[in-house]
Amino acid sequence: MCGRFLLKTGRSPDAVAECRPTDRLPTVVVNGDGRPQVEEMVWGFVPRWGRPKESEAVINARLETIDEKPYFRDAVQSRRCRVPMEQFWEWRKIPGSKKKQKCRIGLKDRGVFSVAGVWEEGFDPRTGELRRGFAIVTQAATGSFLEIHDRIPVILSKEEERIWLGGPVTEALAYFRRRGAWPSEDLLITEEESAPSPQADFFV
Numbered sequence: 001m002c003g004r005f006l007l008k009t010g011r012s013p014d015a016v017a018e019c020r021p022t023d024r025l026p027t028v029v030v031n032g033d034g035r036p037q038v039e040e041m042v043w044g045f046v047p048r049w050g051r052p053k054e055s056e057a058v059i060n061a062r063l064e065t066i067d068e069k070p071y072f073r074d075a076v077q078s079r080r081c082r083v084p085m086e087q088f089w090e091w092r093k094i095p096g097s098k099k100k101q102k103c104r105i106g107l108k109d110r111g112v113f114s115v116a117g118v119w120e121e122g123f124d125p126r127t128g129e130l131r132r133g134f135a136i137v138t139q140a141a142t143g144s145f146l147e148i149h150d151r152i153p154v155i156l157s158k159e160e161e162r163i164w165l166g167g168p169v170t171e172a173l174a175y176f177r178r179r180g181a182w183p184s185e186d187l188l189i190t191e192e193e194s195a196p197s198p199q200a201d202f203f204v
Contacts, residue, residue, distance in 0.1 A: 003020075003059060003089075004018060004019065004020060004089040005018075005019050005083075005085040005086075005087065005088035006019065006085060006086045006087040006088070006089075006104075007019055007025065007026070007086055009084070009086065009111070010026065010084070011026065019085070020043070021043050021044050021057075021059045022042060022043065022126075023042070023043050024040050024041065024042055025042075025043055026038050026039070026040055026084060027039055027040070027041050027081040027082065027084075027119065027134055028081060028082045028083075028084065028114065028161075029080075029081045029119065029165070030080075030165050030166055034166065039081075041081075041119055041131075041132040041134045042131055042132065042133040042134070043133070043134060043136075044058070044059060044124075044134075044135075045057060045059070045061070045071075045072075045075070045122070045134055045135035046120065046122030046123060046124070046125060046133055047070070047071050047074075047075075047120055048120055048121060048122050050123055050125075051123065055122065055125055056125060057124075057125050057133060058071065058135055059135055059136065060135055060136050060138050060151075061076075061118055061135045061138070062139070062151075063116075063138065063139040063154055063173070063176060063177060064140070064177065066118070066137060067169065072135070074120075075118040075119065076118050076173070077169050078169075079118055079119050079120060080116070080117070080118055080119075080164055080165055080172070081118065081119045081134055082114035082116060082117060082156060082161055082165060083115050083116075083117045083134065083136055084112055084113070084114050085112070085114070085115065086111055086112050086113075087104050087105060087106040088104075088105050088106075088115075089102060089104055089105070089192075090103050090148050090149045091149075092147065092148040092149070101191055102191070102192040102193065103148050103189055103190070103191055103192070104189070104190045104191075104192055105187055105188070105189050105190075106190075107155070107182075107186060107187065107188060108187070108188045113155060113156070114155075114156045114161055115136055115137070115153035115155055115156060116136070116137040116153070116156060116164050116176070117134045117135060117136050118135055119132055119133065119134040119135075120133060120134075137153070137154045138152060138154065139151070139153075139154050139176070139177075139180070139181055140152075141181050141184075142180060142181045142183075142184065143184030143185070144184040145181070145187065145189075148189070152182065155181075155182040160175075160176075163176075164176070
């Protein structure tokens with residue numbers, strides 16, 4: 001969680017709308033002047049100290065422990081980003097079946113929104129090349145969303161984008177941990193044709 005999302009706005013007409021790990025995707029970072037700047041990165045985070053073709057890339061980071069884990073501890077201090085999307089997908093278990101129900105999740109009041117992320121310049125585990133990659137920050141789900149999954153991306157309001165990108169890390173983390181997950185009643189959830197879980201594509 002989260003292993004797929006949709007983004008068409010602001011991208012090339014030839015770009016595949018369903019975004020997956022290892023894709024190069026637009027993120028928003030803060031530049032040297034303190035202003036938001038769009039930058040393409042690979043979805044797959046590798047720490048700066050990782051060895052070429054040995055370190056594993058990860059696609060998600062937990063809000064609850066992101067400042068404690070060596071993988072993300074440095075990045076969350078000064079390399080936070082936001083990841084624009086229009087919807088994301090999650091797979092809900094179907095009782096009594098090996099299949100999973102594919103669920104598409106968006107916001108009721110916005111077409112495009114952002115979720116919290118962190119980025120790092122590390123060695124690509126497939127090619128050994130130095131590149132920038134990001135992970136999406138998740139937190140414990142609440143309310144009716146728990147029927148789908150126990151984790152959900154840290155969704156940002158327009159005002160909260162500034163807090164995540166530019167605020168002191170201790171204040172930013174304290175704020176989002178206190179705020180909790182985006183309210184389930186404000187999510188637009190649509191069930192799609194059942195499909196295999198994307199677990200095989202997940203990074204460990």
